[in-house]
Amino acid sequence: MRFISWNIDSLNAALTGTSARSDLSRLVLETIRQADADIIAIQETKLSANGPTAKHEAALGSLFPAYTYAWTSSRDPARKGYAGNMVLYKKDLSPRISYPAIGAPAPMDQEGRLITLEFDTFYFNQVYTPNAGNGLVRLADRQVWDQQYAGYLSGLDQDKPVIATGDFNVAHKEIDLAHPEANRRSPGFTDEERAGFTALLDKGFVDSFRYLHGDVTGAYTWWAQRVKTSKINNSGWRIDYFLVSDRLKDRVISSEMVSSGDRQDHAPILLEIDAPA
Numbered sequence: 034m035r036f037i038s039w040n041i042d043s044l045n046a047a048l049t050g051t052s053a054r055s056d057l058s059r060l061v062l063e064t065i066r067q068a069d070a071d072i073i074a075i076q077e078t079k080l081s082a083n084g085p086t087a088k089h090e091a092a093l094g095s096l097f098p099a100y101t102y103a104w105t106s107s108r109d110p111a112r113k114g115y116a117g118n119m120v121l122y123k124k125d126l127s128p129r130i131s132y133p134a135i136g137a138p139a140p141m142d143q144e145g146r147l148i149t150l151e152f153d154t155f156y157f158n159q160v161y162t163p164n165a166g167n168g169l170v171r172l173a174d175r176q177v178w179d180q181q182y183a184g185y186l187s188g189l190d191q192d193k194p195v196i197a198t199g200d201f202n203v204a205h206k207e208i209d210l211a212h213p214e215a216n217r218r219s220p221g222f223t224d225e226e227r228a229g230f231t232a233l234l235d236k237g238f239v240d241s242f243r244y245l246h247g248d249v250t251g252a253y254t255w256w257a258q259r260v261k262t263s264k265i266n267n268s269g270w271r272i273d274y275f276l277v278s279d280r281l282k283d284r285v286i287s288s289e290m291v292s293s294g295d296r297q298d299h300a301p302i303l304l305e306i307d308a309p310a
Contacts, residue, residue, distance in 0.1 A: 038304075104118065105146075158186065198304070241282070
């Protein structure tokens with residue numbers, strides 16, 4: 034099976050926007066469409082609590098006619114038009130879909146951060162992990178989220194193998210960002226967040242990219258929009274992952290970044306795997 038994950042940073046802008054950045058986003062969506070994945074996980078949709086509009090539905094139907102989709106959005110008491118996820122899956126698939134609450138600090142469970150698809154032989158989970166925030170104002174809550182999410186994923190893994198993907202908002206190791214020394218207390222590279230990701234892996238999961246590619250450097254999935262030369266200079270971070278249960282690691286065929294062209298921010302990532310029979 035083939036999976037793609039992408040933090041889109043506003044589905045509305047990508048589908049209906051008129052800016053130069055929206056044009057670049059649509060080029061990325063076309064690249065994703067051509068990849069013909071079985072499942073496409075989209076984070077940070079920023080849709081309202083009512084989900085896709087009729088205009089969005091028409092655009093999705095035109096771009097991805099072979100897929101159906103499920104979504105979750107931020108809802109009261111969480112901030113409106115914040116976070117949110119969508120998963121598109123081929124129409125010949127019949128997953129059981131859930132939108133888990135994991136007992137995270139309020140209002141994280143209402144921010145539309147998790148979707149899980151259950152198949153007969155595995156679970157597929159997508160996550161948009163909360164950012165620690167400017168000044169690390171949300172770091173303590175983020176640490177609780179990491180613990181609760183690790184427990185949730187481990188619980189799934191006790192039932193059947195798991196494929197988990199999304200924007201985890203952490204560069205795990207120094208080789209996962211271009212300038213580690215300058216970012217020691219930056220959101221996404223604190224010791225606390227890195228330790229949380231290590232603890233997740235220690236529950237029986239594998240970073241599929243590192244498993245296949247080892248300690249390769251210069252491989253990133255995110256480049257800051259506010260720094261015009263960040264992508265030109267490859268001054269990036271790797272914060273988007275495909276994790277698999279340890280017992281699936283030898284089934285992984287490919288785990289790669291997908292080109293996002295000139296668009297800064299997140300690049301899509303791709304996983305190919307021999308799915309459990």
